[in-house]
Amino acid sequence: MTHGIGSRSTTTGLSRRQFIATSIAGGTALALGGKAFAQAGDTLKVGFVSPRTGPLAGFGQTDGYVLDLARKALAGGLDLGGKKYNVEILDHDTQSDPSRAGQLAKDLINNQAIDLMLAVSTPEVINPVADACEAAGVPCLSTVMPWEAWYFGRGAKPGAPSPFKWTYHFGFGVGEFFKTYISQWNLIETNKKVGVMYPNDADGNAIRANLAPLLAKQGFTIVDPGAYETGTTDYSSQIALFKQEGVEIFNSFPIPPDFAAFWRQAAQQGLIKQIKICQVAKTGLFPSDIEALGDLGMKISSAAYWHKAFPYKSPLTGVSGTELADGYEAASGKQWTQQLGASMSLLDAGFEALKASSDAKDKAAVAKALSQLKTETMIGKVDFTSGPVANVSPGPIIGTQWVAAKEGAKFPLDYVVTENATDPKVPVEAKLVPYNG
C-alpha cells in the first residue's frame, strides 16, 4: 500500500523544472567524464548503523572493537574478481532514536552513495534503516531482532510473496525461541506453569501473539496478567496472580530497569521462593544487567544469539569465538558480550555477499547475491535460499544461564551454555541449575 502511494507520487510529482534540473545534472556528470566515475568506483562504501549511545547503547558498546578488527582486515583492500577495491566502512550512531536512524540511512544513501547498508540491533534501529533502503533501492542486511517483527512488522503478509527486493535479515525468530524454551524448560522438573510478563512494545506483542500459543500446545500452562507499560514501578497485582496460580517458571522480555523493579518486588513478596526457572530475554543479554541485580541475578536463565563457545570463525577477520571474546576483554577491560559475535557476523555476511556478487558496485547485483547468500559466519550458517520466507535466514538462539564465576576469575559472572536445540554444533557447557535449589 505505502509502496504504491510512494511510487505514484514520485512519477507524477516530478515537475518540469525538476526534470530539467536532473537532466542537466546528469548531463554534466556524463560530460565530466568517466575518469571521476572510475575513481569513485574503486572504493566500496559500506554503511554500518547501530545504537552506540542512548538507552540501547548496551548493544552498540562492543561495535567499536568489532569495526576496528574489520577495518584492519580490510586495510589492504578487497580483491573481487581480480579487481582491487578500497573499502570504507561508514559507521553511524542512531542515539537509540528511530527517526534519527531513518535520517542517517537517507544521508548514507543520498550523500555518501553507499554500496551496501548494514544495520544491527533492535527494531528501533533496523526497521527505519531497512525501510529507507527498500525505498531507495539500496541493498541492506541486518541482524539481531526477531525476524517476524522485521518481516511482518514492515508490512509483509503471511502467505503472500515477499514485498521486499532490497532488504535482507538474518537471526533468531519466535520459532527459535520456542524450540529453545521447550528444550531449556524440560531440563528441570516443574509443574509446567509459566508466569509471563510481556510488555506492550514491538517485541512483547510479537512474543505474546506468536510464542505463547506454541508453548501452550506443548503442555505448558501460560499465566498472563496482560501487557504492562514500560516504566511501570509497582507490580503487586501481577505478583499476586503468579503466587495464586503457583507458577514455577517465569518468562519475560523486559528492559533492565523494569525487570530490576519487578524481580526485587517479587523477592519482597515471596514469589521467587516458588520459581524454579527464571527465563528472561532482553534484560540479561549483557553481564552488567545481571550484576545490577546483585544476589537475585544469579541463576537467571537467558538465551544468546551468540556465545564465545560457538565453534565458528569469522571469514572476514579470521578470529574464532574465544579469540574475539578474549581480544575484546583485553582491549576494553570489560567482560565479553554476545553482541560481539552478532555484529561480527553482520560484517561477515555483508562482505561475503559483496564477494559473491557479479559486480560489487552494482546494487542490483549485490541484492541478488544477498538473496542467494549461503555462507558460514561468526554466528554460524546464514542461508537466504531456504528460509521460512524470502529475505529471511533464521539463526540460533542458545539456552544459557548466568552463574557465579569460579574463584579467581576476572569477572564476577559466568555465562554458560545449557542447551543447543537451535544449533547442535554449539557445545553444551553446563547443566541448568534451578533458580531456587
Next chain:
Amino acid sequence: MSNQIIQGILLGGYYALIACGLSFMFSVMRIINLAHGSLAVLAAYALWLLASRFHVSPFVGLLIVLPLMAAIGWALQRFLLERSARGGALLPILTTFGLAIVIDNLLFEQFGADTRSLAPYIGSLSYDSWEWPGSIYVGKLAVVMFATAIVLLGGLQLFLTHTRLGRSIRATSEDPDTAGLVGVDARRANAIAAAIAMVTVGLAGAFLGMRATFDPYAGAPQLLFAFEAAVIGGAGSLWGTLIGGIVLALAQTLGAQVHPQGFLIGGHAVFLVVLFVRLSASGLGPRGLLRLGKTS
C-alpha cells in the same frame, strides 16, 4: 487488594522523595529544574563509584555525596541559573534542559551504557520484607524510603518556618526586592536554597539506585514522576508533595487493577484532572487560557 494499596502508599513515599527537590526549587526560586532527574542519576553514579571502587556502603557514601551535591547546587545557582534568570522566566528552564543533556552525555562518556544499581552494595535490604497477616508484604527499603520522605519534608517545613535562614529564603521567594530592603541577601538565600534542593536530589538519587537500576539516560523518566507528584500535591507545598506522591502511586495502583496497562495511565489521568481543576479554580480554565493567549 489491601496489599496493593499498602504497596501504593509506600511507593508514594519514593515519589515524594524524588519530587521534593523539584517542588522546593519551584516554590523558593520559581525555577522548574528539568535537569532534576539527571542530577539524581549523577548522585547515584557518585554513590556507585564509591561503593564499587572503594567499598563504601551507599549509606556511608551519602556523607560524601550529599555535601558534594550541595556544592553543585550552590554553584549551579551562582554561575548558571542566576545569570540565565536575568534573561527572562523561560531562559532558566531552557538552561536546565541543556544541562540535563550535558549531564546525561558526560555520564555516558565516563561510565558507558552499562546498567547499574546500588542494590548489590546494601546486602539484601533491597528485597527484604516483613510479612504481615493477610499476606501483606512490607518491603524494608520501601519503609526506609517512606520514613526518609517524612523526615525530609517535615524537616524542610520546620526549617522554612522556624529558622532565620528559612524565613529569609521564604521572604526572598515572595518578593526579593522588599526582602533586600530589610537586609536579606537574596543571592545568598537563593544559592543556599539551591544547595538544599540538591541535597534532596542526592537522596532521591540514592534511593533510585537502591530501589531500581539506572544508566546514563535514566534521568528523564524520574523527572516525569517527580513532576507529576509535585503538581498533584500543589507545586511549592512540601506536605502537599507527600500527598501528591501517594495520590500518584495510588492512582497508578488503581489503574493497574483496572487493566495491567493502566498503571502509568492512571497516574497521568490523575495528574491531568488535578491540573484542570487547579486551572479552573484559579480562573484560568481552558477559556481563561484562551483569553490569556489573545491578550498577549
